[in-house]
Amino acid sequence: MDDTSGPPPAPTPLNFEEDDDSPSQPITKDAVRQEPSPLRAFLTSDDDPSGLETGEFEISYEPPQWYTQSTMKTDLPPDNDTTNLPSSDSAAQQGRPESGRHVLRFVAALLPVDERSAWLEEQRRYLADLPRRRARWAWVVAQLLAMPRYAYTVRTSNETERA
Amino acid sequence: MTPHTQTVLRALLGQGADGGRRSAALTDGLYGLELSKLSGLPNGTLFPLLERLRQAGWVERYWEQDDIAEAEGRPRRRFYRLTTKGADHAPLALAEAMATTPADAGPTFGRPGLVEGT
Numbered sequence: 001m002d003d004t005s006g007p008p009p010a011p012t013p014l015n016f017e018e019d020d021d022s023p024s025q026p027i028t029k030d031a032v033r034q035e036p037s038p039l040r041a042f043l044t045s046d047d048d049p050s051g052l053e054t055g056e057f058e059i060s061y062e063p064p065q066w067y068t069q070s071t072m073k074t075d076l077p078p079d080n081d082t083t084n085l086p087s088s089d090s091a092a093q094q095g096r097p098e099s100g101r102h103v104l105r106f107v108a109a110l111l112p113v114d115e116r117s118a119w120l121e122e123q124r125r126y127l128a129d130l131p132r133r134r135a136r137w138a139w140v141v142a143q144l145l146a147m148p149r150y151a152y153t154v155r156t157s158n159e160t161e162r163a
Numbered sequence: 164m165t166p167h168t169q170t171v172l173r174a175l176l177g178q179g180a181d182g183g184r185r186s187a188a189l190t191d192g193l194y195g196l197e198l199s200k201l202s203g204l205p206n207g208t209l210f211p212l213l214e215r216l217r218q219a220g221w222v223e224r225y226w227e228q229d230d231i232a233e234a235e236g237r238p239r240r241r242f243y244r245l246t247t248k249g250a251d252h253a254p255l256a257l258a259e260a261m262a263t264t265p266a267d268a269g270p271t272f273g274r275p276g277l278v279e280g281t
Contacts, residue, residue: 118241121238121239121241122195122240122241124238125237125238125239125240125241126195126196128237128238129196130196139206142205142206142207143206145207146205146206146207146208146210146211149207149211150207150210150211150214152211153211153214153215153218154214
């Protein structure tokens with residue numbers, strides 16, 4: 001009697017406790033920083049009614065950046081670089097209201113080129129003299145609204161209205 | 164002459180709303196922020212008006228001296244003052260405007276098409 005014609009051997013039951021892929025050591029900071037390994041998937045003949053070949057293939061998968069960053073932040077010390085960012089309060093105390101400058105620089109594009117730098121310097125001085133952030137933003141918004149009319153006045157040298 | 168122009172000219176002349184002399188030092192020039200507070204005009208009205216007065220030759224603007232600004236570690240200020248032409252013409256123009264404007268007329272503007280009291 002041929003041994004090969006006998007009944008197929010019973011499949012080995014899965015033992016999750018001895019799975020080689022399970023982490024044997026606790027996750028550390030260095031482990032989180034490792035490059036993500038590709039996922040592995042298995043096809044077996046018992047689970048595949050379509051008759052595909054049994055095999056192993058890899059699924060390329062990279063976790064999104066926000067996920068890895070948030071995972072790394074869990075046990076890492078805070079990033080020291082954030083302390084060097086300029087805060088609006090410190091900028092205001094030093095007479096450097098950074099937030100309004102971008103708007104004014106954008107608005108100044110309507111002015112002639114030779115007028116822009118002088119106008120920006122003048123506005124910077126006004127912002128530095130205004131004590132409160134609310135007043136500075138009110139000034140910036142007012143300049144924003146007034147700029148079309150002001151730019152028209154500057155660009156049209158001929159007098160359109162008698163003083 | 165519009166009421167807003169009169170207000171700015173009075174501020175540059177150092178006069179109050181009643182025409183009285185406020186301070187002789189104000190005729191030396193006014194910082195834009197001071198001018199805005201004195202006239203009570205919004206930026207959208209004040210700076211185009213100053214630009215028109217400047218184009219007419221009545222107002223000139225000048226920068227603060229560099230050494231003063233550098234000593235205080237801040238940007239330079241820009242001042243506005245009347246030119247000789249403006250100082251000569253502004254009082255006459257203001258007097259003429261006062262004579263032609265009714266005494267009870269304020270600097271406010273009515274809505275076009277609407278008659279007061281209706």
